[in-house]
Amino acid sequence: METILSVKQLTGGYSPRRPVLHDLNFELKAGEMVGLIGLNGAGKSTTIKHILGLMNPHQGQIKVAGVTLNESPQQYRSAFAYVPETPVLFDEMTVEEHLRLSGMAYNVPSGDYEEQASKLLEQYQMVPKRKAFSSHLSKGMKQKVMIMSALLASPPLYIIDEPFLGLDPLGIRSLLDQLVEVKRGGAAILMSSHILSTVEAYCDRYIVMHQGRIAAQGDLEDVRRAAGLDAGSGTLEDAFYKLVSGGAS
């Protein structure tokens, strides 16, 4: 399978003297969903910022769709859509204007845009709010706008940071269903979340981060093994607890 995201020997952080991330190595292939999990401050959001190109690595290399940001900024950025942990919307734009802006930015064909936007507004129960300014939306609705904008772009890679915060149960269900659908369509998804039961149920692989390092990665069996649990025993949460509380053997 084609590699969509490749992170090699990534060391990075806000100051060159105090790196937050240490020697991270992982890959995402087309058609897989990978859960990025860790305690608060483990380095998940910093890792995501490095992938987005908002922070420069101290060492190492990040490739999206086969190119680094420096090699081809346009190709690199066109290849992913991002849903941030805290919704970041333009106060002066309405819900449907955000979708339009996203469609323009990601070069979605005009005909597809109309159809996709209507479908997404329906799916996320946002039709009555399509003319509302983002500043008048609840946190969950803002999150829905972020998610709809990302889905509209249909890129090969989705980077989703804590997507379930503030979402209502129907919104969570719609998002998960759609993530499964885009995954089937060949997209790769890197999803950071604290809801381990959902991550376990939906993700194909997991990356457990602890204190800026990868404490374990792979499928559930690999994580269990790294946590010192017996094969086939314990949930992702059990393994995670052992890994981050220092209980791993």
Next chain:
Amino acid sequence: MLPANYDLAALWRGRAKDFRNEIKPYIRYMAMSGFPSFLSLIFIASAIGYFTLLRDVPPDFPIVLIGVLVLMPVLCWSPMRTYLAGADVVYLMPREYEMGPYLRSSFQRTTVKSVLLAAVVMLLYMPIYRQVGTGSGIEWLVFAAIVIKGANAAGGWQERKLAWNNMRLLLRSVRWLLTGLTLAVWLTSAPWQAMLFTLLCAGLATLCYRLPQRHRFPWERLIAEETVTRRRYYAFFGLFIDVPVLPSSIRRRAYLSWILPRIPFAHRYTFNYLFSATLFRSEIGGILIRILMLGALVNYMVADAASLLGWVTAFVYGLFGIVFSLQLGGLRSVHRYSVWKHVYPLPDDKQTEQLIQVDRLALAAGLLLLWVPAAVPLLLKGIIAPPVVMLVGALAYLAIRPMRLRRKIKSDADED
């Protein structure tokens, strides 16, 4: 929560002092920027125009219309600096029943400032009114102004307590309308008639304020107003130096935003779309519209007087053009730190070009809208040279503006 014995009036004074200290450095930057010299120029030009008018007031001078236009805003305007913040809903709300002294401090200090402003405008207006006015005498007008100002301050407070936004906007419009009508009556009629009309309006306003649902203490409204005031301070200081970015105030402005869906749906117009939305609906757009309205009015009045063969008009047009372009320049900083600026797949130089296109169109529209009221009265009088010079100046500035803006954007990027 605050300790039970904490003096809330002292808290207000402390917050007012903190705010003064907070903006002190920005005032210093503003003072060093040449802005005071610019203000002095405007002051001198206005003083010359004022004394020229005073020396020779035309018999057909629209004294009532001008009286209503200049006095109504300063008598209606009833600001209130409360220095309340979002966190006060948690920490100060439990002492709501003791907020009287806090609000009194707030009300007194801000009312004094707006009364002083009204007094200055009255002082400027009265010498003209004395020459051509036909309504009530000066002493009656002063009395009326004091009564109207007091009634507006009280009305402003009642509006803040209203539970529904639409009702507040409606009653505010009613208050402004009644104030305008009352002023017109005082400026045209005998005092007893004007007094009777004022009492009727006051009665009507009191009745209106009693009808809708009200909050006991309008926490959210006062916090929102304080946020807007702070934002305006920072928008102003932002013209001279980088300031903390505060959430912007948004208006739908359907009369401008109908243009948005007409921007073609194409990748190459992404940032045209974004910056146009920002321009139409943000505080920058609001300020530009106010500058245009004031500029058009002043330009028209100066052009109608045709002082110094129309060259005073050209000077005033230039001043308003500079103020407009300075304010429009703020657009480049609005999304400077937005994450999407980096995440969207659009190269930086394309983003810059699209911003420049929006800036150029808006500047051209603004300069044209200022030019028409300045040039038409002069052209109708057969004065040609100043309107042509204004037009050539505007076109020349439009030609060099993109280069200057590009340089500024690059320098901002280098700083980042």
